[in-house]
Amino acid sequence: MAHKEDGATPRYYVPARSSMAIFSATALAMIALGAASGMNSMRAANASGGDWLLLYAGLIALAITLACWFSLTIRENLKGMNSEQLKVSYRIGMQWFIFSEVMFFAAFFGVLFYVRTLAGPWLSGDGAGVMNTLLWPGFDYAWPLMDTPQDAIGGVKEQAKAGFLANNGEHTGPARNMSFPGWENLLHWLPFWNTTLLVLSSIWLEFAHHSLKKGNRKGFNFWLALTLIFGFVFVYLQYLEYHEAYVDYGLYLNSGIYGATFFMLTGFHGFHVIMGAGILTVQFFRSIMKKHFTKEDHFGFEAASWYWHFVDVVWIFLVAVVYVY
Amino acid sequence: MAGPDKGFSRWLLATNHKDIGALYLWFSFAMFLIGGSFAMIIRAELFQPGLQLVEPNFFNQMTTMHGLVMVFGAIMPAFVGLANYMIPIMIGAPDMALPRMNNLSFWILPFAFAILVSSLFMEGGAPNFGWTFYAPLSTTYAPPSVTFFIFGVHLMGISSIMGAINIVATIFNLRAPGMTLMKMPLFVWTWLITAFLLIAVMPVLAGAVTMMLMDIHFGTSFFSAAGGGDPVLFQHIFWFFGHPEVYIIILPAFGVVSEIIPTFSRKPLFGYASMVYATAAIAFLSFIVWAHHMFTVGMPLVGELYFMWATMLIAVPTAAKVFNWITTMFKGSLTFETPMLFSIAFVFLFTLGGLTGLMLAIAPADMQYHDSYFVVAHFHYTMVAGAIFSISASVYYWLPKWCGRMYNETMGKVHFWIAFLGFNLTFFPQHFLGLAGMPRRIPDYSIQFADFNMISSIGAFIYGLAQLIFLFNIIRTIYFGEKTTKEQTWESARGLEWTLPSPLPFHTFERPPSIK
Ligand SMILES: [Cu+2]
Numbered sequence: 138m139a140h141k142e143d144g145a146t147p148r149y150y151v152p153a154r155s156s157m158a159i160f161s162a163t164a165l166a167m168i169a170l171g172a173a174s175g176m177n178s179m180r181a182a183n184a185s186g187g188d189w190l191l192l193y194a195g196l197i198a199l200a201i202t203l204a205c206w207f208s209l210t211i212r213e214n215l216k217g218m219n220s221e222q223l224k225v226s227y228r229i230g231m232q233w234f235i236f237s238e239v240m241f242f243a244a245f246f247g248v249l250f251y252v253r254t255l256a257g258p259w260l261s262g263d264g265a266g267v268m269n270t271l272l273w274p275g276f277d278y279a280w281p282l283m284d285t286p287q288d289a290i291g292g293v294k295e296q297a298k299a300g301f302l303a304n305n306g307e308h309t310g311p312a313r314n315m316s317f318p319g320w321e322n323l324l325h326w327l328p329f330w331n332t333t334l335l336v337l338s339s340i341w342l343e344f345a346h347h348s349l350k351k352g353n354r355k356g357f358n359f360w361l362a363l364t365l366i367f368g369f370v371f372v373y374l375q376y377l378e379y380h381e382a383y384v385d386y387g388l389y390l391n392s393g394i395y396g397a398t399f400f401m402l403t404g405f406h407g408f409h410v411i412m413g414a415g416i417l418t419v420q421f422f423r424s425i426m427k428k429h430f431t432k433e434d435h436f437g438f439e440a441a442s443w444y445w446h447f448v449d450v451v452w453i454f455l456v457a458v459v460y461v462y
Numbered sequence: 463m464a465g466p467d468k469g470f471s472r473w474l475l476a477t478n479h480k481d482i483g484a485l486y487l488w489f490s491f492a493m494f495l496i497g498g499s500f501a502m503i504i505r506a507e508l509f510q511p512g513l514q515l516v517e518p519n520f521f522n523q524m525t526t527m528h529g530l531v532m533v534f535g536a537i538m539p540a541f542v543g544l545a546n547y548m549i550p551i552m553i554g555a556p557d558m559a560l561p562r563m564n565n566l567s568f569w570i571l572p573f574a575f576a577i578l579v580s581s582l583f584m585e586g587g588a589p590n591f592g593w594t595f596y597a598p599l600s601t602t603y604a605p606p607s608v609t610f611f612i613f614g615v616h617l618m619g620i621s622s623i624m625g626a627i628n629i630v631a632t633i634f635n636l637r638a639p640g641m642t643l644m645k646m647p648l649f650v651w652t653w654l655i656t657a658f659l660l661i662a663v664m665p666v667l668a669g670a671v672t673m674m675l676m677d678i679h680f681g682t683s684f685f686s687a688a689g690g691g692d693p694v695l696f697q698h699i700f701w702f703f704g705h706p707e708v709y710i711i712i713l714p715a716f717g718v719v720s721e722i723i724p725t726f727s728r729k730p731l732f733g734y735a736s737m738v739y740a741t742a743a744i745a746f747l748s749f750i751v752w753a754h755h756m757f758t759v760g761m762p763l764v765g766e767l768y769f770m771w772a773t774m775l776i777a778v779p780t781a782a783k784v785f786n787w788i789t790t791m792f793k794g795s796l797t798f799e800t801p802m803l804f805s806i807a808f809v810f811l812f813t814l815g816g817l818t819g820l821m822l823a824i825a826p827a828d829m830q831y832h833d834s835y836f837v838v839a840h841f842h843y844t845m846v847a848g849a850i851f852s853i854s855a856s857v858y859y860w861l862p863k864w865c866g867r868m869y870n871e872t873m874g875k876v877h878f879w880i881a882f883l884g885f886n887l888t889f890f891p892q893h894f895l896g897l898a899g900m901p902r903r904i905p906d907y908s909i910q911f912a913d914f915n916m917i918s919s920i921g922a923f924i925y926g927l928a929q930l931i932f933l934f935n936i937i938r939t940i941y942f943g944e945k946t947t948k949e950q951t952w953e954s955a956r957g958l959e960w961t962l963p964s965p966l967p968f969h970t971f972e973r974p975p976s977i978k
Contacts, residue, residue, distance in 0.1 A: 154467060154475035158566035165620065166573035169613035176679045177609050222635060226559035229631040237623050237665045244669030244699060248684060256692035264762060273687070287688040296688055305602040306681055308689030391681030394690035401676065
């Protein structure tokens, strides 16, 4: 905080003590403990609603703390307490945070790559291994994986009988998969509409940014609202997609590695879309209710828009390797 | 500027980089003692062949928890603490770039490790699948506490990523005018690259434990061949994180040693620029060598060959570093204060660990060494004589600057020689045990290994004792050490921290210093 010193303002920003961090850390610990104990009792089949209470309390506490923290930061900025240098620090922080998110997704994309190019073919007898003849006779690898190795040997019971194979649950392939149905069905294919929505929303968001930089508040609000509408429609369509997968296609998390990678990649992506839409919604209300953001100073919006573009890019990759290729 | 708060709120609500640095350092020492006591239990059980003290399952819990606590609780937070304390001072900044987030990064850790260590008292016991938590040991066959372990790892990861982002932002954005990148002290450089590694691989670790969680609780088959997954896939993901992780641990150690050796050689560091480039080269290579941990898992031959050669390539930049340290000392006017003793021991012993690493990189030879005590000896030469020795060196080096009191040099030297002796007694014989075929992570062993194991255990107890001397010396210095207000604790030390009074004022560099 810029305390005066000998009549001169120190150039550097040094904040006062803060209780935000310790509350956030406590909330995070509550979430971790609550989720872990909830999942464990769920697995031990003695779950009661109370097991998840700590998780919910932690989530609420974290939401409240972060809201306070961010609004404190915003108030400080509006009071002119943030130096140019601090603003640069925020930008660097956000950029590297997005890089860390890229690496998180990279892990899951890496899994998909490994399974499709190495593990799958090996399981069906490629290479020097004996896995196919000895462990999974009859398994033929194809992607999307409609019949799992477990299916190939006659289901979980046969696997249990084999004795030397660990039985860690049922992995039955789906009835149908989510892959690209061909150009003639393009318009009935949800991911096509989702791609369109997300790419357009990214473009609307750039329009919003340009309006803001020109000082056009109305234009900004309009384009941002349009971005949000497209984003939320995306989430709704993704819900329909999941519904279709579960109810019509018999594709579940435990439908073998195809279901696992499909749901984890689209799921984490969808979660990030919801996060990004939530953050943008906050920026929207800051703009219409509090008239926040000026031509030069609108980092909260800019960070949110970087995040949105990142989510968009992930989706493009995802459509390419999960749905089409 | 406001001074420090009174009482506990100073620490709980800290935003000052020195306070947070001190918190990290004390936390890591506490973890070091906890992880060390696990090691003592392991060595006590291995004192003689046969089962004496603990159940095999508990032995597995001890090896697992020892590794996890030491890597994530002791070594990493110690270097983050040093980074917090020293980087802003070394680059002429008033504090870290994002001080409140800095506080959050620290305070997550006690919660994370409370969760992890408390798993010892849970039904089914603590994680017992080794610190590398290979599936399916950590999924299908894991105790229920694995869920808590997974969320504990998530918390640590969040803490590490935020801490690393803070360090990157500080170094990129808060350097005093004139402090160009190639003028930064080497400790700052190595930490910049370390922080990059952290941001790149901690999310991958988070991905790995998330997949475990999904496999355990939600029916996915990432690591189960029954559904088309692959347990070996876990090892690939883990070591894609794990190999950069060992450089996350050792690069800051390189930095510390590159500060200390010039001081006590009374010569500038030899080959500064090559040190920077070598560090960057090591960091780059660390991303493309991970499967050298998996030579015996049944990779295709081309994979074995690629990972073998790529791994050996790391020896080139590492050797450049060792050459530079030795050349810095060459014809220097050397004195052997405690920090210097630890640093020279670092150079000598870390090089030994590097050489055994080179042996392990040879795929056909590794078929023999894999999972033997040779591996244990190898990585303890890098983790203990590498990381921990350099942490000891830096504490002695900067303690007078931190608290304005001089530590007891004799006691420091006693600490060093006992630690040096104890360390080598513990781990040198383990090379031979491994080459003779003693497997790691087993509580019992064949009678032929008895002598070396007893020597190793005695060495471990001696090394453990040395740490109590260390602790005593630190506490004695803080409260009763001889006062020193000298700016220049060591006569030929260079760097901005030595232009400031001792003890360091609560706020340093409220205005940027001028850098020549
Ligand atoms: Cu490695």
